[in-house]
Amino acid sequence: MVTMQDVAKAAGVSTMTVSNVLNHYPHVRDETRDRVLRAIDDLGYRVNVAARNLRAGRTNTIGFAVPEVDRPYFGQLASRIIARASAAGYRVVIEQTGADRETELSAIVSSRNRMYDALILSAVGLGTADRELLRVDFPMVILGETVFEGPVDHIALPNVEGTFAATRHLIARGSRRIAIVEGDDLLPPNVSSLRHGGYLRALRESGVEFDPALSVGIPELTMSGGRSAAERLVDSGAAFDGVVCITDTVALGVMRGLADRGVRVPDDVRVIGFDAIEEGEYSIPRLSTVDPDHDEVAALAVDLVLRRIAGDTEWQPREFVSSFRVVARESTA
Template sequence: MVDVAERAGVSLKTVSNVVNDYVHVQPALRARVQQAIDELGYRPNLTARRLATGRTGMVALAMPEIDHPYFSEMSSHLADIAAEAGYRVIIEQTLSDPTAEQAVLRDREAGLVDGVIFQPTRIATLDIARLHDDQPLVLLGEVEAPVTTDHVMIDNVAAAADGVAHLLALGREKVAFVGLVSGDITSTNRRRLLGYQEALLDAHLPLRPELVLECQGFAAADAEASVAGALERGVRFDAILCRDDRFAVGALRALRRAGLSVPGDVAVMGWDDTVVTGYTTPTLSSIAPDKRELATRAWQLLEERMSGYHGPGRHLVVGHGVTVRESAP
């Protein structure tokens, strides 16, 4: 920075203001400093910056699957918001592995980032409380969060009930849920199944265990196999609530291969309102978490933690809607 200041004929403070993109720098002065930076090949040293300011200017984002449409879109929102605040984002994929999730809190990001936004799926609440130190942390998703940790989520029970209510309003009475996943110990499916069941009971409809379909995994092909298997067993339904849009894509394929029309014979409701919903045939109605608001509120809480807030955890519930398309019009 001394070399840049000498080359540009300015103070160290001015160079710092340009490097940190402060707005109150005259355009001509900024251009002169930037030219000196380019000529000298100056790059900020993150280690030195942390020693001087206590910050790295970087945050970590830990997600279960970076190729899942929902997590991909959430990551994009968070990266955009962080960039607007002058931060860079390190993205880590945990693949819902408990050891990898514990490492996010225990040691993997120690000293590298100023804070962590984390969507866990399998780590226990007590482990979060035990492993979480003073590193600023905000949790996303359905995991139970300790009272000391910030957490942003939607109300999955209410969202599932809204999805079922929409299907019932179409005159459907045999609504299937796709589906429970073998070996899944997370609370996501439990809450969505609860909302599905509550909506049926509120409508004075019986709970039919055979309409709660089980899948062997989380891929679209697993949902396709589950729906196809149910039809082969003689199970009949006139609507489906799916745990996510990938499952809905699999359900659409199974119904088409069975010669059933959507929505004529079976109405289909996805979940997450991801980009895939506009490119299926028919286009897919979907429960729509406010992903931008989830990202915005999570970032606001993290910034407050990084700025010195040490109070109890804030637990925020963000809104959702139902986006209506051709599969359940």
């Protein structure tokens, strides 16, 4: 490996001068700079990022940890975070916490973190049990659906209110037998339990009866899960004319499952999702959804960690809830 020393020797200067050239330090004679640059080029020198990071104590990188990289939701969120962070001169790398959440999450939080100046953690299913894990001396913000009384900043989605509004929307459009497709684990506080709460409240406040037979739990919030939930629902013979889906991804699966069973959307059944992923704008029919304002979430997340990186020690950890709006499209027409 060719190092700065090699370049320095080749150019007949000290390593410090090479460093100065690389970092655009102004007081370097043009002729010297040229010699150094030529040497760099000749030898094919590249700065060693590990060494620079060690010395500088920073990496200029923000980590974004997500449970699954192949869910459109995270990709679209990542895209916004990258845009915001790169405007501030930071690079973002995405890392997957994955199926083996426990191990992975703790690995990222407790050891890899020093690869990043800050960590944005999208933590589906993070419980209060993880609180201690997050008690780290490190700029971090939790992004996600879980209500979390932890020692770090947390940006929540409007789970209860959003699902409340979504359910009300279905009722306003005329649905009365409203199903919900959600995670099969309703231990609070998690996404499903919160959204389930919003659904229940909307039913109650509208005087619509809650039928447990219309509540379908699935192990994973995927399209595949949504499809089989829809099939089970139809096959059960229970009458329903609306479905609240825990995420857009699930909703797309549900619409597919309904179509397979010959149920028409929105004619027979209205469907609404949550997240406003781009795919919902192009599905057939277009998917109505709850749009939690991802731009706001991304901007806030980045701004919060930047503030901590900048060393604002005054700042007290807070919980934020993004604003939202119901987007009515064809699936609830």
